Amino acid sequence: MLAAILSLGGIGLIAAIILGLAAKKFAVEVDPRELALLDALPGANCGACGYPGCSGFARALAEGRADPADCTPGGKETVAEIARILGVAATSPEPRIAVVLCQGDRNRAADKYRYLGIEDCNAAQKLAEGPKQCPGGCLGLGSCRRVCPFGAIEITPAGLAVISRELCTGCTKCVAVCPREVIRMTPAAAEVHVLCNSHDKGAVVRKYCSIGCIACHICHKAAPQAYVIEDFLARVDYAQGAAAAAAVDKCPTKCIRDFARGYPEGCTFGGGACAAPSDVAA
């Protein structure tokens, strides 16, 4: 018994000495700033910066290879903190968030066939370019919801992706996965958006969607600087969009949404108070 304890203890002691020496000899210099930086980062490991997780980004920052502003999810404070640690000037860009430019859920936009495949927008898009008649509308199968590292996306019961303006950090992962290019990065301050992604002519859009943009130019007349109409689709010119809200109630199809007045119908963001005023007005 005693022999066993002694011999095992001896082995343990020898191993400890070897390990101790090895730790001294092969110690890797860690830039203390790297640890501080890692602390300052959100720790979401979302990959938005283009590095393998927050630690990869921290190392790149410490080595001077990365731009502090690349942590979009971190927001202004994180960027400022990084800049402080590194002793550089903070150049945080205008924060941007993602918006789904469509309100054509199952009740409003027509399908061209009954899709029975797997729940994946990219798989559906491969079958005759998607089950929706509209070539740009949201398919509502939630591929974006599944990639969002921040739980910022919800699919309404009627099948429409809606992004929370509070939870979205602007990492752009959803933009990359969506096969219909219906998610766009927009300035976080902009609350008025034309929620439509169809470049078809008005008469064609009317056939398949009751809430799509028909390029009637009424928004442009109501707020000339704030709206541009290109290729049969209106969009808010975010650089001069201050007056955009003036046109919201004028749009005959109600495809312009002011998020200050609520989210699209059926989603639970904003406390679930989503009976949108612009819908009620109709």
Place this chain on the structure above:
Amino acid sequence: MTKKYKTFRGGLHPPENKAGSAHKPIEDCPLPAELVIPLSLHVGVPAEVCVAPGEQVLKGQMIGRARGLVSVPVHASTSGEVIAVEPRPHPSGKVLEAVVLRPDGADTPCDRVGEDQVHDWSATELLERIREAGIVGLGGATFPAHIKLSPPPQKPIDVLIINGAECEPYLTADHRLMVEQAEQVVRGSDIFRRVLGAKRVCVGIESNKPDAIQAMRRACTAAGMEVVVLATKYPQGAEKQLIFALTGREVPRGALPMDIGALVQNVGTAAATAEALSSGMPLIERVVTVAGPGVAEAKNLRVRIGTPLAHLVDYCGGIRGNLAKVLVGGPMMGAAQLGLDVPVVPATSGVLLLREEDLVLRPEGPCIRCGRCVQVCPSRLCPTTIAAYARLGRMDEAKDYNAMDCIECGSCSYTCPSAIPLVQSIRHAKASILAQRKKH
């Protein structure tokens, strides 16, 4: 089973449902009011249009020029006026460029080669004629025949296989062709044999077509070709499975049949080649089975390329019941259509109409690890694993489990007691893997 027929491992036996049309002689479908001839009639580069709206064309005249190597010309299916060249719905689900032709009813053919000179032509000349005639594989893959028939010299073909399996339920077009035009199938096969210099020619037919077997045996014996009876099992007509059943050779992963000295052509392709080379009239028609509970009367029709499906259905007495699904091809591998306004193309082996009550829509359940999908997979894959990875978006793992070897026969989905969309998920994985490959 009293007799052991040649076969492959895996597969299954869905209800054949061929009785409705198997005994019906091929009828000529009358010309429609308007033909829509897509410039993409086959895999490969679409043809380049060479007629303009307003132009009068003759039957068999070239209206689309081949572009590049993997491409064949497109011809007018009858005489008449070109009324438009514009995008039209295509059986692929896309809207693609097509020549719209209004038949004049006279069906005037353009200049033909005239007498039958097939016997004097060399292999190169034959290949050239096959290309000019726009012959593509009529089994469904529609690969240009002249390319498939020119393997590199270091890969000689010793066995030519003529595919008369027709394993898809409902379809009887190849069956009727073998019964009614066995001679022509044999003449076409002989042309392929000469082009390839193949020693052995083997026609594989499933055991459920005794009349076709008899007719083909009679025609083949004189020509020194063999007819081999295959077990009635799906997917017996799939290229690799057919080669294995007939020769015992296995096509290695990533290789082509020519790497093991085999080449497969469909009976329809053989008949079309014989017809084109002896009459000089290019590929402008094919035999199509119109079947399914959603059509008044099932028929086998000889149809001009470009005829809208609605016209075929009308000729068969119209729609019966509450039409819910239209498939081009058979029920196992056929492609669902958005409507009946798409035209017949060389890949259209059948039109299947299903009513609402024929659709079996079961809710999906969890995988119960019964292993049936593994048992039936003719490619010896593990469908449930690949599908699970595909649905998690883990395409690298799906690839490691050999998703790319899936022949998309649908046996796994058909057999799964939990109604899991297995082949659907695997197809999604394959497309993503291909897209990834293109990016790099």
